[in-house]
Amino acid sequence: MAWVLGVAASHNGAACLLRDGEIVVALQEERVTREKRAFVDAGRPSAAIEACLRYAGISAGDLGMAVGCSPDSPDAADLSRSAQLDLRAHGVPSRVVSHHLGHAAGAFATAGFDDATVLVIDGMGSRLADLDGRERAAARLLPDWDPADLCEHASIYRAVDRELVVVEKHVAPLVRILRWFERNPDEGMPPFESLGGIFNSVATRVFGQFFEAGKVMGLAPCGRVNLPAERFFEIVDETFRFHGDALDAFDGDALWPHNPARWQNLAASAQAALERGIAHLVRRARTLTSSPNLCYAGGVALNGIANEQIVARGGFERVFIMPAAEDSGTAIGAAYLGAWELGDRHPPRAFAKDSLGPVYSAERVQSAIAREPRVRESDEDVLDLLCAGRIIGWFSAGSELGPRALGQRSILCDPRSPSVKRRLNAEIKRREAYRPFAPLLLREHAAEWFEGDALDTPFMLHIRSFREAQRERVPAVVHVDGTGRPQTISDETHPRLCALLRRFxxxxxxxMLLNTSFNVAGEPIVETPEDAIASLLSCGLDAVMLEQTLVVKR
Known part of the structure; x- marks a missing residue:
């Protein structure tokens, strides 16, 4: 079967190579350029595309198809424009697919279901004018708005046998959504016209930073709900009506950490409103489709608090949430859509591990160590270091495509120690003190530590309540409301990490261990052995486990 290239032309730009129904490699642009949220555009060379082709040992002429996906104009995703690939000269066909279709295909292709309902929720997607006739016909139009001025923000699909059929699409005024990008909190909160837009708007107002929905989610449990969901939006005739002026009362307020109670309550209110909106869409999806299986993607799918409500009360028997739920995952969806068009009929296979980046050889690791005179190999036991309160970088196999560190590019330390957590924040992560760190634990012990059912959470996409008797034992990974965002691992997916956890x-x-992403403040997660060593030298890390080799500073 031919190679297929999928590209996410977005602020979470990424590339994916597929062959015989299997992902060979997938990589975010930022991991290569070392620039956070690096944009991919078909009109410019992409480092991620180059790295994927090089890793697979192929050139553009070996491709059977190239497929781009973008929330922006189709031109951004039109790979026939790429001088880097020069597809026309090689006779390689290209396609452009809509943003939500890319999200939906990525989720369905990696869920392992034969059929599914697919839900996509994010801040903004493709313009209605750029969609095909079926997708436009499924849109619930807004009164007083020209369809040409609308874009998608939530979509429901029915997926059976590699075919995705749109069932319903919710839309928003594009001109208002684009005002998010003004990013000027001194002039008031930007309006929001989508569920994803609520959190982006609140993040801009509270922190003065865009694309920081995770900070709002972490702040929400610290406050109380004092604004009803109706202040953010109403649902009229099954259609969202957002109130873009709802938060004008916060204009002119000093940014976080000033007025902490005020911002905590706003975050809690935004979280409650988001959960209500998601619950409506999940019920709508269950009503409009017949499958008992739900696939879920889009940036909003990274909200672990809301995800837990979907599992518990969504009405679906099985729920799969795409690990690379944000835009980077559309590279996977684009690649699968191309493969299916070419006739690929390999059965769907459940995504077991987000480790899709290039794997670096032992020779590359040793060369990186040898070239840096400020580090040396150590024969110390990493277990002894962890138990002594040291902070360790963990570098293993291919990197994660999504935003979560899942044991391939992680920083690990003792979850029993509040002082280690404080040092981790002060010397490495430099995050807001309220933000929680995640527990990484052996799957067979999950029920002893967390409440509820369905405790296998391999992708860190659910917020679970710790059992009360256990909370004081691991204060470094318990949030203010007694919850954690666990990642469960097994020997099948993480044999070396499981061996370390069993010894611990x-x-x-x-x-369990405390697990956070392997990066210093303001930088992307490390990708290469050289990146890992540079990170060790630039911050308060005590050592890095580079595959089988422990590396320390001289």
Missing amino acids: YARTGVP
């Missing part, structure tokens, strides 16, 4: 458990009685 045997010594401490705790089958």
Whole structure:
């Protein structure tokens, strides 16, 4: 079967190579350029595309198809424009697919379901004018708005046998959404016209930063709901009506950390409103489709608090949330859409592990160590270091495509120690003190530590309540409301990490470690062995486990 290239032409730009129904490699642009949220545009060379082709040992002429996906204009995703690929000269066909279709295909292709309902929710997607006739016909239009001025923000699909059929699409005024990008909190909160836009708008107002929905989610449990959901939006005839002026009362307020209670309550209110909006769309999806399986993607799908409500009360028997739920995952969806068009009929396979980046050889690791005179190999036991309160970088196999560190590019430390958490924040992450860190634990021990059912959470996409008796044992990973965002691992997916956790458990009685992404403040997650060593030298890390080799500073 031919190679297929999928590209996410977006602020979370990425590339994916597919062959015989399998992802060979997928990589975010920012991991290569070292520029956070690096944009990919078909009219410019892409470092991620180059790295993927090089890793696979192929050139553009070996492709059977190239497919681009973008929330912006189709030109941004039109790979026939790429001088880097020069597809026309090679006779390689290209396609452009809509943004939500890319999200939906990526989720369905990696869920392992034969059929599914697919829900996509994000801040903004493709313009209605750029969609095909079926997708435009499914849109719930807004009164007083020209359809040409609208874009998608939530979509429901029915997926059966590699075919995705749009069922319903919710839209928003594009001109108002684009005002988010003005990013000037001194002139008031930008309006929001989508569920994803609520959090982006609140993040801009509270922190003066765009694309920081995770900060709002982490702040929400610290406050109380004092604004009803109706202040953010109403649902009229099954259609969202957003109130873009709802938060004018916050204009002129000093940014966080000033007025903490005021911002905490706003975050809590925004979270409650988001959950209500998602619940409506999930019920709508269940009503309009017949499948008991739900696939879920789009940036809003990274909200672990809301995800837990979907699992518990959504009415679906099985729920799969795409690990690369944000725009980078559309590279996977684009690649699968191309493969299906070419006739690929490999059965769907459940996504077991987000480790899709290039794998670096032992020779590359040793060369990186040898070239840097400020580091050396160590024969110390990483377990001894962790138990002594040291902070360790963990570099293993291919990197994660999505935004979560899932044991391939992680920083690990002892979850029992509040002082280690404080040092991690002060010397490495430099995050807001309220933001929680995640527990990484052995799957077989999840029920002993967390409440509820369905405790296998391999992608860190759910917020779970710790059992009350366990909370004081691991204060570094328990949030203010007694919850955590766990990642469960098994020998099938993480044999070396499981072996370390079992040794830590045997010594401490705790089958988990604190896990956060392997990067310093303001930088993307490390990609290469050289990146990992540079990170070790630039911050308060005590050591890095580079595959099988422990590296420390001289």
